[in-house]
Amino acid sequence: MTFKFLHAADLHLDSPLLGLATKSADYAARVDRASRDAFENLIMLTIDEGCNFIVIAGDILDGDLRNFETGLFFIDQMRRLDAAGIRAFLILGNHDAENRFAAKLSMSANVHVFDSKQAQAIAIEGLSITVHGRSFPQRDVTENIAREYPAAVAGHFNIGVLHTACQGSESYHALYAPCTVEQLVNHGYDYWALGHVHGRAVLNTNPHIIYPGNLQGRSSRETGPKGATIVTVSDGQVIEVEHRDLDVVRWVALLVDATGAETQTTLLERIRSAIDQASADAGDRALAVQLRLIGQTILHHRLLIDPQSLRDDVAALLATLAGDFWLEKLVVTTASPSQPNALDPTVSGRLAAEITSLDTDETLNGLVESQLAEVRTKMPAGAHAEAFFEALRSEAPARARALALSLIDATEAGDATH
Template identity: 40%
Template sequence: MKQVKFLHTADLHLDSPMVGLRHLPKAIFDRLQESTFKALSNLTDAAIKQEVDFVVIAGDLYDGEDRSIRAQAFLRKEMTRLCEKGIKVYAIHGNHDHLGSRFMTIDFPDNVHFFKDNVDTAVFSKEDGTLVHLYGFSYPERHVMERWIEKYPKADGADFHIGMLHGHFEGTSDHGKYAPFRLTDLIGKGYDYWALGHIHKRAVLSHQPYIVYPGNSQGRNRKELGDKGASIVHLTESGTEISFIESADVIWDEIVIDAQEASGFNILYDQCLAAIDQKRREEKGVLLEIRIERLNSGLSEVIPKLASGELLELLQENEKDEEYFVWVHRLQYSQELVIDRGNLIKQSDFYEELFRTIEQYDDVSESLSPLFQHSQARRHLDMLSESDQEQMVKDAEHLLLRQMLESQ
């Protein structure tokens, strides 16, 4: 039976500068700064251990247009390791490392095939005669807005067909809408597998054929949560098997603590320590966000320690020298405010109108527009997730009602 096995990765973003994270302790920041390199090394190890036939890299090998010599040298080293094991590599460049930028290049071993700035076909042949066609292109410039999928040929003349595309699945998100495509576009080509890149969250868009975003190999900020890695794909004449392998050296994570029953500082502190132990990973570092919810507003000795950052500093102090650290990079809390909406509405029509306005409010971005126009503030506000915006509205509601009720 004819078959082929390969590793599919994307969005390595080698030498990512980890903007805005220099406040971390030096050892942890250095670990994070090296993490994109470590993730690639882990992927190389996995490809060798799994004895794959080849590796496909679906764009954004480098984080920046300049492609630092250090990043290129490290990539070459890992490609050489694969070459020594007889493993081929097929790679395309995306919007971050497009071909139109000016950069100094270094030579790569013969096992690496970089697709050029036009849709082309690479041919892989196994010793048993199994023939694979791989299709792809590298971005000629950063902003590729055209539907390049229309330039891909239909499957013909090989045992297996693999499409490589660094692009945007139309209608899914506001992530840079480069090289857009629809599922029907991809399925219509008749390929056995689509190796996608560009979206940093793992997603399987289709099972017949498999159309896969593997996500990026290493999370670089708190929006890129959870396990990061690549796909091991086994194509056979009878079907496709796919599995996920981890590659990240540092994991971004989050946890919610229900503090309703916390009657004092020590209990809340122990809850935080338990959350940290729960999130600790073997042989990995963790950057953790803790959200404390339903905290009793009557705990006058606890709330100042949260507001001043004292609890956060205490939790961080325990992790500074840990090799497999869980560093709490953010600690948020919300106080329990018992609101009897029905009773308030009975007291005044104003409350009924207020609650209706809050429920219908959905444009946090417009309210924050003055801040978005400030260069330094915008760097942080761009990181606001949908859950962050929902929490902001909830916190604003509680603050407003608390002040109103306390002034009565």
Template identity: 40%
Template structure:
């Protein structure tokens, strides 16, 4: 007997937007609806491929529902699968743990949710499949849940569902940790894992152990192709498995090397080339991009001084490239000076005197402390949105002061060297 099933995880349906309101022109509605659109693609794929069932390994929701609309949307999609005779098996993860979701809706009869109290087994007799799983009762589950899972059910294809950090992953909290050997010891045929948002195959066979990744990136740290895994079963054994793309909005980060650029127009054109290439590779999906402009260049100071002008021209160009379907989330100017600062300091000029003063200021704790005191009232007067975020102003520590002194140095060098004709040599 041959059949297929889909393994998905980390849907994060209706995941809230965080911080997008501070970006003027952000495609808020496109991003807000992305998880729903990707989930609809998942259901479409299940119907199109005529799969026998679908497993969702935790974090169907991103937390407690704001209202019942999130649950109603899920029920509407499950009803589509019910009409096609496709069953769904799900477990709760750290984001939709039983203790977090306060609203409940009766689910269609084709949806089976595993217990959060102990591991359970569901069998599909006509396919000779046994599915084992346990959900999260609370957000923070730190014990190894696998230890309590039952041994394989003989004569069946055994699938284990688990929301876990496995042996630990960067940027993910250490929930339900376990070792590969713990999973192997159960002698299942397939482990359907969830929690890690990057697709990762931990073991290729005997058993297959994998994270499918989330189905839709939600911010720039979740970049690249997102989707689910389609698994083919033949004669009671895993025959093959493959990734299927589901995302409708893709996040990307790329660097633009402007070392040889002599004007801001060249920077914009170099970025255009990169954006056009990326847009084509992503097959016309809506693209949200973070750009890092890098390199030691003659126009470093100009880029700093005309930062707003450059960024807004890049945004305008991006809208043209993608016909409205490319949005620049952030531009980071990370270039460095090409001019020889040390040589400028050695000359007996007013510029050298200013540069020497800056050096002295950075090294003098008393001067920095005085600056902090002088800037205290300014810090209190700044609006919250100006002070918050990784690029916010925080004039309460000397580290930021020294950082800003570098930027002031760049501004002065741009204006002074342009007027006096002093430059690199």
């Protein structure tokens, strides 16, 4: 007997794409449906591939969303599966438990939502398959709930659906429902369908223990392809595991080497080439671009002193390209061309040496923290604020030193022309 199922997780329907929607009303309108479009891609893939059923390992909705229309959209997509004769097995994750609508949705008959009080085992008639799962009763589930999952059913292909921060794979995710790979392997199931961690990961292959990742990247730390996993089983053995890309807006981090570039035109040509390649690699999807410039160039001080000019030029470049692109972030980490190691006796040379040799991190971090404390009081509460503050803490000292050195370089360049 051969069958297929689709494993997805972390839909986060209608979650905003952080860093994009606030920058352009026009672009916000284009990316507003990104999570819904990605989910519709998933439903169509499930039907087109002839999957027998689908498992979704939690975080269908987003915790801070309060729009009931999102739930109605999800219900409508489940009805599409029902019309195609496809069953769905869902668990509610930490974001769903936080959302006041998730537990109140009235699903079609093909959908089973696992109980939040205890783990359940649901057999699929005619296929010798048992699906095991448990929903989160509240957001903060800190105990190892996988220990309580039912024993494997003899003679069945057993699937465990679990929303978890499995040890070693947590990344930046909260440590909810912790477990270990060894524990899951020893539980006796044939496949563990995990959710919660947004990066794709195959933690084990016998049995398969897999995070499919989320369907649609939501911020600059969720770069690269996003989608779901199709699993083919024959005679009780997994014979194929295939990841499919379903995202509609892709976050990409591009490094462009400015070494030897003597004009802004040359630099922009290199940026164009990098974006063209990224677009081709992404299958011509819309791209949210994080651009980092590296290398040694005589343009270094100009790039640091007037970053807005470069940003405007890159934005203008993107507008001329055949595709849907947005410059989400531009970071300049270039350097001036190397100079001989001899000490420069000039005032600016001695000042540059002091700036380079002085470890200013502690001082600057103190200044940064005092400013952040003031900013924090004015920001609305949110889970993403801390990531913003951490980026400022890590980048501010080095950027201040680089800017100071660039000002010296610019002064020397100006003096040389008089």
